[in-house]
Amino acid sequence: xxxxxxxxHCGLIVAALLPLAETAANDNAAAHRVYCNLLTVASIPYTxxxxxxxxxxxxxxxxxxxxxxxxxxxxxxxxxxxEAVTPKNPPEEKTPGTDKETWQTMWPQWWAAxxxxxxxxxxxxxxxxxxxxxxxxxKKQAHRELQKLIDGTKHLVAEYQTVKxxxxxxxxxxxxxxxxxxxxxxxxxxxxxxxxGIAAITxxxxxxxxxxxxxxxxxxxxxxxxxxxxxxKQCDPNYDPQNWATxxxxxxxxxxxxNSCKEPLAAELTAGQIHGALATFSAALQHADSGGTKYTFxxxxxxxxxxxxxAKLCVDYTAYFDKTTGHxxxxxxxxxxxxxxxxxxxxxxxxxxxxxxxxxxxQANFHICQGIYAAAATGTLVDSVNNAISPLKxxxxxxxxxxxxxxxxxxxxxxxxxxxxxxxxxxxxxxxxPKKAAERQATQTPEGTGEKTETEKCKGKLEQECTKxxx
Numbered sequence: 001x002x003x004x005x006x007x008x009h010c011g012l013i014v015a016a017l018l019p020l021a022e023t024a025a026n027d028n029a030a031a032h033r034v035y036c037n038l039l040t041v042a043s044i045p046y047t048x049x050x051x052x053x054x055x056x057x058x059x060x061x062x063x064x065x066x067x068x069x070x071x072x073x074x075x076x077x078x079x080x081x082x083e084a085v086t087p088k089n090p091p092e093e094k095t096p097g098t099d100k101e102t103w104q105t106m107w108p109q110w111w112a113a114x115x116x117x118x119x120x121x122x123x124x125x126x127x128x129x130x131x132x133x134x135x136x137x138x139k140k141q142a143h144r145e146l147q148k149l150i151d152g153t154k155h156l157v158a159e160y161q162t163v164k165x166x167x168x169x170x171x172x173x174x175x176x177x178x179x180x181x182x183x184x185x186x187x188x189x190x191x192x193x194x195x196x197g198i199a200a201i202t203x204x205x206x207x208x209x210x211x212x213x214x215x216x217x218x219x220x221x222x223x224x225x226x227x228x229x230x231x232x233k234q235c236d237p238n239y240d241p242q243n244w245a246t247x248x249x250x251x252x253x254x255x256x257x258x259n260s261c262k263e264p265l266a267a268e269l270t271a272g273q274i275h276g277a278l279a280t281f282s283a284a285l286q287h288a289d290s291g292g293t294k295y296t297f298x299x300x301x302x303x304x305x306x307x308x309x310x311a312k313l314c315v316d317y318t319a320y321f322d323k324t325t326g327h328x329x330x331x332x333x334x335x336x337x338x339x340x341x342x343x344x345x346x347x348x349x350x351x352x353x354x355x356x357x358x359x360x361x362x363q364a365n366f367h368i369c370q371g372i373y374a375a376a377a378t379g380t381l382v383d384s385v386n387n388a389i390s391p392l393k394x395x396x397x398x399x400x401x402x403x404x405x406x407x408x409x410x411x412x413x414x415x416x417x418x419x420x421x422x423x424x425x426x427x428x429x430x431x432x433x434p435k436k437a438a439e440r441q442a443t444q445t446p447e448g449t450g451e452k453t454e455t456e457k458c459k460g461k462l463e464q465e466c467t468k469x470x471x
Contacts, residue, residue: 026233026234026235026236026237027234027300028224028225028234028235028299028300028313029235029236030284031224031225031235031284031298031299031300031314031315032224032225032235032236032260032261034280034281034284034298035217035220035221035224035261036260036261036262036263037263037277037280037281038181038217038277038278038281038334038338039182039217039218039221039258039261040261040263040265040266040277041269041273041274041276041277041338042178042179042181042182042217042338042341043178043182043265044265044266044268044269044273045265045268045269046171046174046175046178046268046269046345046348047268048268048349048352049167049170049171049348049349049351049352050167050352051160051163051164051167051352051355051356051359054359054363055156055157055160055358055359055362055363056157056160056161058362058363058366059150059153059157059362059366060112060113060116061116061120061122061366061369062146062149062150062153062365062366062369063109063112063113063116063150064113064114064116064117064120064122065122065123065130065142065146065369065370065373066113066143066146066147066150067110067113067114067116067117067122068117068122068123068124068130068133069123069133069139069140069142069143069146069373069376070143075114077090077091077094078110078111078114080111080114080115080117080118081118083115085107085108085111085112086111089104089107090103090104090107129370130373130377131377132377133373133376133377134379135376135379135382137382137409137410138375138376138377138379138381138382139376140408140409141376141381141382141408141409142372142373142375142376142381144408145372145381146369146372146373149365149368149369149372150369152365153361153362153365153366156358156361156362156365157362159358160355160358160359160362163351163354163355163358164355166351167348167351167352167355170344170347170348170351171348173344174341174344174345174348177337177338177340177341177344178269178337178338178341180216180333180334180337181216181217181334181335181337181338181341182216182217182218182334183197183216183217183218184196184197184198184215184216184218184219184333184334185197187216189251190254190255191218191250191251191254192215192216192218192219192250192254196215197215197216197218197219198215198216198218198219198222198250199212199215199219200212201247201248201250202246202247203228203244203245203246203247204223204226204227204228204244204245204308205228205307205308207219207222207223207244207248208220208223208306208308208315208316209316210306210316210318210319211319213315213316213317213319213320213332214317214320214332214333214334214335215333215334216333216334217334218254220298220315220334221257222248222250222253222254222257223308223315224298224299224313224314224315225239225241225257225313226241226242226243226244226248226253227241227243227244227308227309227310227313228243228244228245228307228308228309229243229245229308229309229310230243230310231243232310234300234310234313235257235260236260238259238260239256239257239260240256241253244308269345270345271342271343271345271346271349274338274339274341274342274345275342277338278335278338278339281298281335284298285297285298285317286298286299286301286314288301288303288304290303290304293318294318294321295316295318296316296317296318296320296321297314297315297316297317297318298314298315298317299313299314299315300312300313300314301313301314304316304318317332320332382409399416399417399432399436400432401431401432403417403432404416404417404418404430404431404432405427405428405430405431406430407430408429408430410430412430413429413430415433416432416433416436417430417431417432417433418430418431418432418433
């Protein structure tokens with residue numbers, strides 16, 4: 001009976017001590033959570049700013065539509081049956097002397113437009129979206145309208161490509177910041193390298209002593225969870241630490257420590273997540289004043305000392321804080337990298353928005369081009385232009401050379417304008433009849449205002465009516 005009572009008493013004592021033992025075993029759990037949070041944000045992928053090639057493809061199709069509406073003389077210069085630019089250079093006899101450099105630069109793009117007509121069957125009859133344009137006047141007008149839109153879209157495509165390149169550069173920089181924050185500079189195989197990502201691996205003091213912290217999140221995390229006294233599980237029950245009195249096997253311990261973090265990765269990284277993790281880190285830091293120095297550390301210590309012993313297992317950040325004016329972090333290397341990463345994400349988001357706006361403008365112009373081509377293919381484009389620019393009437397008395405020049409087809413170029421099919425300048429094919437031009441000049445005042453002369457005003461009127469003063 002007495003033995004049973006004694007055993008029961010011992011059992012109660014053991015049961016009462018178990019929670020204390022568990023608490024002691026995980027006494028650095030708070031630091032573990034902070035570093036897990038930092039590790040998580042440094043590991044989340046960032047992909048939301050990617051811009052696709054749709055606008056470039058749309059513009060290439062615009063160029064191909066325009067090529068298909070070009071004159072036979074133009075398209076005959078290109079051999080689009082080949083898979084490479086053929087001929088390699090523009091024909092010497094057809095290249096304008098003043099534009100040789102431009103032609104040489106643009107030649108591959110012009111050929112590519114023609115080649116796309118072949119591969120995409122644009123204007124070749126067996127692609128419903130882009131059937132051939134059979135009527136010459138429709139084809140000419142389509143070419144003029146398409147060229148205007150292409151000229152207005154070129155700079156948008158160039159800007160879009162610039163933004164894409166900038167995003168690519170910034171994305172590479174972001175990946176570098178995150179990698180270096182987590183593992184330090186010159187990391188290899190997913191591990192921090194001695195001197196660059198971790199001060200040393202020989203023992204806790206050489207790796208984690210004063211002025212050695214902050215090279216990487218990984219290094220500080222290892223310092224907070226492996227003491228130099230025993231193998232107590234001070235950070236997490238799922239992590240088996242190594243006694244760091246001698247060299248640590250980083251290739252073994254770092255993956256295990258990483259896996260002890262159970263926080264799931266978010267789908268996308270945001271600047272807000274980084275700022276949140278850094279705020280959590282700052283809030284968890286402990287401070288102690290001693291001998292005029294303001295010590296700052298994260299982990300376990302009854303005072304400010306971080307020695308690597310089980311009771312003083314902490315990461316000392318004092319060297320990175322202002323010792324005289326307060327506890328303000330300055331240049332913790334991994335913290336600085338994370339802050340730069342957050343700034344880069346903000347830049348990437350702005351660039352992505354700019355790129356999407358440019359893409360919308362390019363796509364809008366592309367759809368207009370499709371409408372122009374479709375109207376020309378169905379024979380309604382010139383009719384729509386005619387409705388916008390009414391045919392000239394013989395009775396019109398105020399027709400000018402500029403008015404005639406605006407007529408782009410022989411159906412709208414009516415008297416007193418004359419159509420000149422042989423003229424090379426498309427804007428001069430329709431011009432004012434020279435006789436009409438002379439008559440118009442004769443009816444103008446010396447100042448050329450178009451106001452009728454006194455003789456013209458009085459024509460057909462009695463003299464007294466003409467000279468009568470206005471009432």
